[in-house]
Structure formats: structure tokens, C-alpha cells
Amino acid sequence: DVSIVAAADKFPEPREAFARDFEGEVYEDASDLCKSPNIDFVYIAxxxxxxxxxxxxxxEQGKHIIVEKPMALTLGDCDAMIDAVxxxxxxxxxxxxxxxxxxxRTMRDVIASGELGNLGMINTWNYTNFLYRPRRPEELDTSLGGGILFNQVPHQVDSVRLLGGGKVKSVRSATGIWDASRPTEGSHITFLEFEDGAAASLVYSGYDHFDSDELxxxxxxxxxxxxxxQHGRNRRSLQEVKSQEEETALRTSAxxxxxxxxxxNNTADQHQPRFGVMVxxxxxxDMRPTADG
Known part of the structure; x- marks a missing residue:
């Protein structure tokens, strides 16, 4: 069994809500949370x-760790984290x-069973409003982990590599920065080839022109x-935001x-999770994830 016993947040409102819901410890500083003797592992987001x-x-405080993707911003940082654990x-x-x-997971089981023969290709694409959701400044700065390459593409790579079941031998990719007011990557098209000859194409656009949830x-x-x-609504809403400070406040509020x-969340309308469209x-x-299977 797992019990949620503590949380850290720099803002008081989330701390108050957590304390009310879980009757747990709350901290403004993550370092103080890590020192608590009542915690076995932490989730870093x-x-x-x-x-x-x-x-x-x-x-260094002896806590086991789940950290959100991306693991870090550089390979050197990743190595330092591995050395620490x-x-x-x-x-x-x-x-x-x-x-x-x-x-x-089901599609991977079918592939591994050989029921449909060898895997030939995977195609996955996702069109969202990602770049036009309210953002903090660093979320629009690639050097600080902004844009889709650090935040959205890992979901595609993670699923495709599991389905492929082997090592990737080649990667070709093109990325796009198409809005000077959001100066970080908002699109990519990538081609992966696995060692066994299977291939995958990955496409993502966060420019809020089309919403692939329609499919x-x-x-x-x-x-x-x-x-x-709903596509285009976020782009239009941001036109009314007057400053970066206002946008940051909107992000925190949202x-x-x-x-x-x-x-x-309305559990009556809950379906299976998925990330864009995949075949x-x-x-x-051929196989594809659907809303209910």
C-alpha cells in the first residue's frame, strides 16, 4: 500500500488544499520535505x-525517486543523477x-505473440494547443526545457520504442519554430528505423490550428x-493577455x-487514455488504440 503523506509547493493555496485533503505535511521548500523521516519516496514534478x-x-536524504520526464536537460545532468542514486x-x-x-500494452502483446506476423511500421501523430496554453517564461525557452521536444515528444518515443521491441538504429527529424512570440519548438516530424527493419513516423504540432482528438x-x-x-480557442484567448506576468499567473491558476x-473529472465520461492517433x-x-480499447 502507498500513502500520500507530504507535499511541497512554493504557493500557499496548493499547500492548503493538500493539507485539507490528505491531512499531510506541507512544505514551502522541497529540501525540507526530503528531510522528513515519514517519507520513503518522492515524486518530483x-x-x-x-x-x-x-x-x-x-x-542524499535516502528517498527513492520518481521524476517526471524529461529526466534532465543535458546528458551530463542525467549522469550526475545516476551517480547520486x-x-x-x-x-x-x-x-x-x-x-x-x-x-x-495490448498491442505490444499482440506484436510479441506473432499473431499478426512481423511488425512493419508504426505511425503516430498528435495535433494540440500545447504551445498556446498559459506558460511560464522557461516553458518557451528550449535551453530551459521548453517546447514540445522535452515535453510532448517523449510520450511518442516512449510508446513507439515499447511497441518496436528493440533498439533504434537510425533517427531522422525536422523541427519547427513557427511563431516568433513563442520562440521554442512547436512541431516535429521524425522517422525512426529499428534494427529489425521496422520503421516508425512520429508527428506532433502544438500550434492550435487542428485538434487530432476530433479523430x-x-x-x-x-x-x-x-x-x-475547441481548436484555436487557446490561441485567441492568449491575444487578450497583456503581459508575461499575467500569463504566468494564468498558468498557476489553471x-x-x-x-x-x-x-x-467526470468518471461517467471516462475513457481509456491515449496520446494522439496511432496505427x-x-x-x-493493422491495430490502433481507440477510446475504449
Whole structure:
């Protein structure tokens, strides 16, 4: 069994909501949380540029760690994190999620069984409003982990590599920065080739012109039912924002923890999670995740 016993956040409102919901310890500083003797492992979902610092800090306090993707911003930072957990003897897991989606796991089982013959290709694409959701400044700066390459493409790579079941031998990719006011990568098209000859194409656009949830019956990434025709709304809303400070405040308001009763989930309309549209092609047939299987 796992019990949620503590949380750290720089803002008071999320701390108050957590204390109310879980009757747990709350901290303004993550270092104080890591020192608590009541904690066995921590989940780190801080901005990407702090992952290295916070993982090492938790490891040195003897805490096992789940850290959100991306693991870090450089290979050197990743090596330092690995050295820290090896030195202290704790476990470190990078928090990829979509390779655990039921449909992805089922398709991998079918591929591995040989029921449909050898895997030939995987095509996956996702069109969202990612770049036009309210952002902090660093989320629009690639050097600090901004844009889709650090935040969205890992979901595609994670799922495709699991389905491919082997090592990738070649990568070709083109990325795009198409809006000078959001100066970080918002699109990519990538071609992967596996050692066994299978191939994959990955496409993502976060420019809020088209919403690929339309091709999934208006079911969103987390499996939630969505109203149709929402593409472009975020882009238009941002035109009314007057400053970066206002946008940062909007982001905090939209995504900060507000309490268990304010998460906006309607279980009656809940479907299976998925990440965009995917078609997996084997010698004997094609497969794709759907809203319910």
C-alpha cells in the first residue's frame, strides 16, 4: 500500500488544499520535505531545470525517486543523477506514462505473440494547443526545457520504442519554430528505423490550428470526453493577455492543485487514455488504440 503523506509547493493555496485533503505535511521548500523521516519516496514534478538538483537532494536524504520526464536537460545532468542514486543506493524511475496505457500494452502483446506476423511500421501523430496554453517564461525557452521536444515528444518515443521491441538504429527529424512570440519548438516530424527493419513516423504540432482528438471521437489524452470544436480557442484567448506576468499567473491558476473536489473529472465520461492517433501495421493486420480499447 502507498500513502500520500507530504507535499511541497512554493504557493500557499496548493499547500492548503493538500493539507485539507490528505491531512499531510506541507512544505514551502522541497529540501525540507526530503528531510522528513515519514517519507520513503518522492515524486518530483518541478520545472525541468530543477530535476538534477532535486533528484540529488532526495537521494542524499535516502528517498527513492520518481521524476517526471524529461529526466534532465543535458546528458551530463542525467549522469550526475545516476551517480547520486548509485552512490546512495536508492531507486530512480523516470515517469513516462503512455507506454503503460492499456491499448499500448495490448498491442505490444499482440506484436510479441506473432499473431499478426512481423511488425512493419508504426505511425503516430498528435495535433494540440500545447504551445498556446498559459506558460511560464522557461516553458518557451528550449535551453530551459521548453517546447514540445522535452515535453510532448517523449510520450511518442516512449510508446513507439515499447511497441518496436528493440533498439533504434537510425533517427531522422525536422523541427519547427513557427511563431516568433513563442520562440521554442512547436512541431516535429521524425522517422525512426529499428534494427529489425521496422520503421516508425512520429508527428506532433502544438500550434492550435487542428485538434487530432476530433479523430478520436473527441476523447482527450487522459480519456476525458471533450466538447468538439475547441481548436484555436487557446490561441485567441492568449491575444487578450497583456503581459508575461499575467500569463504566468494564468498558468498557476489553471494547473495548480486545488483539491480533490476541483479536478474536473467526470468518471461517467471516462475513457481509456491515449496520446494522439496511432496505427500499428504488421504483416497480417493493422491495430490502433481507440477510446475504449
Amino acid at each position: 518541478t520545472p525541468h531545470q530543477f530535476h538534477k538538483e532535486h533528484v540529488i537532494m532526495a537521494a 548509485d552512490r546512495t543506493g536508492v531507486k530512480l524511475i523516470i515517469g513516462h506514462t503512455h507506454s503503460y496505457d492499456p491499448a499500448i 478520436n471521437g473527441w476523447v482527450g489524452e487522459g480519456g476525458q470526453a471533450r466538447p468538439p470544436g 494547473y495548480a492543485y486545488k483539491g480533490l473536489g476541483n479536478q474536473g 500499428v501495421s504488421c504483416e497480417g493486420g
